[in-house]
Amino acid sequence: MNFDNHSLSKEQHIDLFKGILKPRLIEEKMLVLLRQGKISKWFSGIGQEAIAVGVTKALKADEYILPMHRNLGVFTERKIPLHRLFSQWQGKMDGFTKGRDRSFHFGTQEYKIIGMISHLGPQLGVADGIGLGHKLKKEKAVTAVFTGEGGTSEGDFHEALNVASVWQLPVLFCVENNGYGLSTPTNEQFNCEHIADKALGYGMESHIIDGNNIVEVFAQVNEIAESVRQKPRPILLEFKTFRRRGHEEASGTKYVPDELMEHWEKLDPVDNYELFILDSNFLNREEINLIKSEIKSEIDEHLKIANEELEIEADETIELQDVYKLHEFKNQTPSSEKTELRFIDAISDGLKQSMEKHDDLVIMGQDVAEYGGVFKITAGFVEKFGKERVRNTPICESAIVSAAMGLSIKGIKSIVEMQFSDFVSSGFNPIVNYLAKVHYRWAQNADVVIRMPCGAGVGAGPFHSQTNEAWFTKTPGLKVVYPSNPQEAKGLLLASIEDPNPVLFFEHKALYRSIRGEVSDDYFTVELGKANLISEGNDLSVITYGASVHWASEVLQKHPEISAELIDLRTLSPLDEEAIFKSVKKTGKVIILQEDSIFGGIASDISALISENCFEYLDAPIKRLASLPTPIPFSKNLEEQYLSKSKFENALITLNKY
Incomplete structure (x- = not known):
């Protein structure tokens, strides 16, 4: 082995020697302690x-x-x-x-x-x-x-x-x-x-x-x-x-x-x-x-x-509070000046105002730059914010999610657009094993929002139609947001970007250009973890989110004889359990409507929570309503049959008569 290098001084050689010697001597000691059972595992170098x-x-x-x-x-x-x-x-x-x-x-x-x-x-x-x-x-x-x-x-x-x-x-x-x-x-x-x-x-x-x-x-x-x-x-x-x-x-x-x-x-x-x-x-x-x-x-x-040093004393409160980086929500009230916008335009407006407020915020995703994304949500952003901050990415979902984590380590907020929420499976590992766990493990937050265009009803077939929020609601450390209307889509998005924790932000594609509403012009926030009571009633509670809010509203308008409370969850993690329990205790009957298939979906967990906390208030079995347990078909007739939308009216009437 040739160690001769005329550019290094004697002092540098000695410094290198001390440097290489120290880990060797530590390792030799650790191996002794391992054999003595004083440490549990060792990876030797x-x-x-x-x-x-x-x-x-x-x-x-x-x-x-x-x-x-x-x-x-x-x-x-x-x-x-x-x-x-x-x-x-x-x-x-x-x-x-x-x-x-x-x-x-x-x-x-x-x-x-x-x-x-x-x-x-x-x-x-x-x-x-x-x-x-x-x-x-x-x-x-x-x-x-x-x-x-x-x-x-x-x-x-x-x-x-x-x-x-x-x-x-x-x-x-x-x-x-x-x-x-x-x-x-x-x-x-x-x-x-x-x-x-x-x-x-x-x-x-x-x-x-x-x-x-x-x-x-x-x-x-x-x-x-x-x-x-x-x-x-x-x-x-x-x-x-x-x-x-x-x-x-x-x-x-x-x-x-x-x-x-x-x-x-x-x-x-x-x-x-x-x-x-x-x-x-x-x-x-x-x-x-x-x-x-x-x-x-x-x-x-x-x-x-x-x-x-004493052994750590287990404290459940500390364990739970460290899952997320502490974030004090600052309510920024919506302005009275409003403009009618489509759902998709409200999201674009929110992104634009966030880019203006956070001058180092980066948007990354496939085709998000000059092309404006496949849904044109970021159209014109390159001209306004430049290609350094609006970045086309290779088709490398895992690397881009991981890169967003790296930006957070450098103190930079980022938004990652999944072209379709279905494609998140290619970036699943860093989301659930890195972003979700990093603050709990060593107090480093993941200041990342992952936008998730999702949902059926647009004839996109098995690979572009999933509403896969349940993949993430079970993972501690992630926040999952799922708006149903333009005003809240903008306010929730702005709040998600403000939040220093990783957020999965679901945007139902069927709502993009079909739903319009009055949206406040200025920058404002809607608090995460708070449900919205859309209508009050006494007969039963309908708990839902996303596009299903509109399905439920349409049916309830057809049946004014049913006095129903309609709750839009808006945030699935953290879940507003208080709003759910309050409504169920009032009405005694509940139907939980989701677009996702039933087994392992969030409706099952909400049902269990209601059963454990409101059982004595129930006047009927809890009803879960979900789509068929199949991949999502392409054909219009098959897709309509697949969706839980087609089954909601009968289920509502039956529960009301129970």
């Missing part, structure tokens, strides 16, 4: 320390790094107090997740480290978002994100590289090619000689670096990072190294041939660099032993602090 340490030293302290669970050197180089790391691994309060997550699954704005989630891929897109934030803010900064050779098989890897290349984002994609994804060797992961070769398909620059040579890692990444700061662009870096211990310690390494293990043990990055330091007379053996002794003493001292 022994043999790979040069990568994390070298990359981190090459970046500035205020530049973000997104490491994996084998990159202990990132955390030690960012000078995180060791007792906080030890507390994190023990699930104690002085860690970074209040005991809610383990090992390296955390982030910290203080140290500009954004930790991974177990699904690996989304963090690559998050790095795109941080890099985009740097570009939008005109900052000369680079972001480094780590993954392993196994992670390059995920779709998120390819989406993130594609987006970064198209947008020329200042991101270093650092791939640790360590031989195995758990037990699967590289020849079963991809069929090319080098991972770096994949960059060619994305028009990206790439480099192959000896991941066991701390000098080569630091020197090359330092030069590349400075180049990217001056000329923003993404670069793929493949670090050749080897994982000499199990995926995690319980996995073992029996699948690794002995001769392969022996080969890489001879290339140990710490031992070889130590010999170089000695041979170069930068330090003598006594000085090295002193350095090791000081690090070991620091480890023991900080372990004592962590060990003496």
Whole structure:
């Protein structure tokens, strides 16, 4: 191994040596504690320390790094107090997740480290978002994100590289090619000689670096990072190294041939660099032993602090309040000056006024720029706000949702348009596993609104007609909004954008151009989590939302003999349980109408809530009404048969007579 580099001083070599030595000594201690049962799990990076340490030293302290669970050197180089790391691994309060997550699954704005989630891929897109934030803010900064050779098989890897290349984002994609994804060797992961070769398909620059040579890692990444700061662009870096211990310690390494293990043990990055330091007379053996002794003493001292820290006491109130970032709703009253608008125009007007109020707000989606989106909601926005803020995206739903998360980390609000809500399945993972959980895990909010054009009744067939709100109402950490009329569509959208938490904003396509109403001209907000009592009555309660509000209204107008309370939920999560219970206790009968199919839909949960909280007030069984349990058909006659709209009138009359 050649560590000669005339551009590095003796002091820099010693600094690199101390940097690479520290995570090794911590790991050796952790492995002892693991065998003693004092920690529950460990993902070893022994043999790979040069990568994390070298990359981190090459970046500035205020530049973000997104490491994996084998990159202990990132955390030690960012000078995180060791007792906080030890507390994190023990699930104690002085860690970074209040005991809610383990090992390296955390982030910290203080140290500009954004930790991974177990699904690996989304963090690559998050790095795109941080890099985009740097570009939008005109900052000369680079972001480094780590993954392993196994992670390059995920779709998120390819989406993130594609987006970064198209947008020329200042991101270093650092791939640790360590031989195995758990037990699967590289020849079963991809069929090319080098991972770096994949960059060619994305028009990206790439480099192959000896991941066991701390000098080569630091020197090359330092030069590349400075180049990217001056000329923003993404670069793929493949670090050749080897994982000499199990995926995690319980996995073992029996699948690794002995001769392969022996080969890489001879290339140990710490031992070889130590010999170089000695041979170069930068330090003598006594000085090295002193350095090791000081690090070991620091480890023991900080372990004592962590060990003496009390276990976390469970507090249900704290757990529930941390699911969302605290947001104090500011009621901005609608103006008396109003204009009649279609549902679609009210949404467009709300987006426009939000873009004017929040001068860094970004809209991203397929064809949203010059084309104005497939529904023309953002038509004219490019001319008014520019292409930096109104961004066409590749067909990369997962990467774009993840990029929105990255923008939030940089303090920038964003709106992602799903061309159709059906397509959200391609971006499902980062929504439910990243955006939804991130504030609960380490107090970082996801300031993202995802617009969801949805619903049947327009002859769009199985792939463009779903109303899939139930995919998200069951996921803690997400807010789900579903307006039914133009005025509230605008006010709820503005409130959703104000809210610093992730919001799924459902817009029924059948309402876009069929529903008109008076809409306040000025900027105003409608509070999330509050239902709207459209009409009062005494005979029964109709609880619904979205297009179904209009179905119910039409039928109730035909039957003035039925005194019904009509409740428009407007927000499905958080749900206005108080309004529901108040109405049911008053009328004693309830029908819950939804467009979605019945099993697993929100009507089932509302029914259960009513049964548990209002049972003694009921004068009839709770009635749920939903569409057929089939995919949504294209033919007009089949679609009409499918929809719960056609069944509502008979169900209403029957319940009223009960």
